[in-house]
Amino acid sequence: MELKNTVRFSELDWLRVILIFAVFLHHVCMPFNGDGWHIMNNDSSKMLDDIMVYFEQFRLPILFFISGVGSVILLSKVTVVKFVKDKFLRLFIPLLIGSLLVIPPQVYMENIVEMQSYWQEYPSLALKFETNHLWFIEYLFVFFLLAIPLNKLFSSSLGASIINFVQKLSKYKIGLYLLVTLLIIIKVYFSLTFPIEDKKIENLSSSAFYFFFFISGMLFVRSNIIWQAICDQRFYNLLLLVFSTILFYSYYYSPDLSEYLSLDMRWSIWWLVCCLVAWSAFLTILGYAQFYFTKTPKWISLSNELIYPFYIFHQTVIVVIGYYVIAWQAPILLKVISLFALSFLVTSLICWYLIKPSNILRFLFGLKPKNNVVPVAYHRVAGGI
Template identity: 65%
Template sequence: MQLKNNQRLPELDWLRVILIFAVFIHHVCMPFNGDNWHIMNTESSKLLDDVMVYFEQFRLPTLFFISGIGAVILLSKISVKKFASDKLLRLLIPLIVGVLFVVPPQSYIENISQYESFWQAYPSLVLNLSTNHLWFIEYLIVFSLLAIPLNTFLNTKASTKVFKYIIKLTKFKGGLFLFVSLLIVIKISFSLFFPSDDNKIENLSSSSYYLFFFITGMIFVANKELWQRVCEHRLYHLIILLISTVIFYGYYYSPDLSDYLSLNVRWSIWWFVCCLVSWSALLTILGYAQFYLKKTPQWLRLSNELIYPFYIFHQTVIVVIGFYVINWQTSILIKIISLLFLSLITTCGICLFIIKPFNLFRFLFGLKLKEKTKLLLSNKT
């Protein structure tokens, strides 16, 4: 039972904006949690770090899950050729522009003592071709291309057997949570074989983990009954999330176990508890969003339109402004609040007054062209 092509899922509009804003807040707090980020305050907050590490477990996985949903919905409306060209156009071009113009200021601020000026440093910074926080877009390009054959399979008779098995799981109230077993196997296996913390696409410990969420997003939205079960079982998923949270922090605050367990075992336990939180949180968030977030107000439509360039610019703005804020002689709380508002105003200003009005910038940063321009182009052809 496919979701109808014209059926809008307003909860996705809400979640996309909420989660990107959560990413923004996360990066605002990064200079103050002692985690060796691009810029760091001289003082740090252990409590802040303890809170942030929890939300890290499900913020980006949920975004990839939503991206998988979006891929299925878009493929139901347009041809495969149009889908591929649209994704390459709206993802690859902003990635290239971001690497050339948005990322270099971050790298300059991070190593500012090594250069006389930004313009003197710019050529060498560009040649680094660093994606920095734009690795998320790089992943989406690859995942979107992989979505084409997978979506073809989801529309075959062979896929009905897969869906029948999954639907059987939903008869058990916590059945959908059993997907976590596959996630745990993927995360631990690939992390042991590819022990790297970077987010490069070739690092399979990272890319395989996020690909799991992207694919499950495609699977869940491809079947109406399965999609409904996520909402119906939201309370059970919330209970599982609370239990997972206790297990997560129980291990997080546990005493040193190095005398009893090897490093690989300790890391494997950590990845295990992280998977418990990430999957249960995703199911809980999606279930309650389906139940409560049933309308898309006009301001949310505008936010959804501009959320992509907002994501592209936000970290550079935070790093540049934060470089000056962390040198203020005041408390961490005031610095965080100041950095949040200054960065939010600046990033929103860039999106509203530079990106949104002009088709050149809309094209470069992945937005659709204005309708008037589309009509003029179609009339000329």
């Protein structure tokens, strides 16, 4: 597969930065929503929790979609061996280093009352190889390996039939929205089969849900017809998002239904409305991003280069600084603003002054050598890939 007449996917450059920033903002707010995070403020905001539960339905799914797009583009440019090597260097090594160096401070701050000094506890903390928020990188590593046979499948006659079917669906205003039916089946089935909340890769209630978006990225990028339909139908998808949002919060605020519905049925309805929001938000955001984000300014290119180590470090910085911020005698809003500003500043400084200039640290945290930097870019092909 060869890329010709490429045009940059500026919308994906923008979305990648915006969504990682949204993840950062989400984690800044976590100590204050009463949800039992690594560190928790004594007081919590129910309204904050009610807002956060909505946005967490689609931030990460869209990032997995973007990664699916990227897998097809990279596989069209390099051999499978080079593809695997790239993912080992840029995903597995940062995951390992992150588990050894970045995650232990989080675990320590979470259990600081029960522990001795950090350096005394460090060996046992590091050898646990916990991933915490780096589960996202673990998922990507596995998904990218699975992308190799999937890419061959989509290049076959069977794959062409699948793409052709989705192209026909995309001609209808709610055609692509109907694919949510498959997402709902996947989510409900695996969530009932794996009734656990963790983010381990073997927990298919989580990984299969995100993999659906990854595969969608691999499929949609192969067709300019599908991609253009998402842009053209953005307003209709926005209406569907409004409809899905109304259903979501109607059920979220519904009275106790335990007298009428079993526990499995109540959870199934919840997963259903979550899928409706996730899929309609994905289509809406991608459609409007295509329309408005037509150019990639230099600062977005630079942000795309450093957004990866920013993601790796951000939660640890938030937890360490947040441990002290939540002890303040101050209103929640002031604490949130302070934690946001301090964490953003410290994480940015780490990325700019420690990671960016050092080839050793760039290697350990998934960046290319500074004398060989190619900004993260996503390209479309005239006529499809």
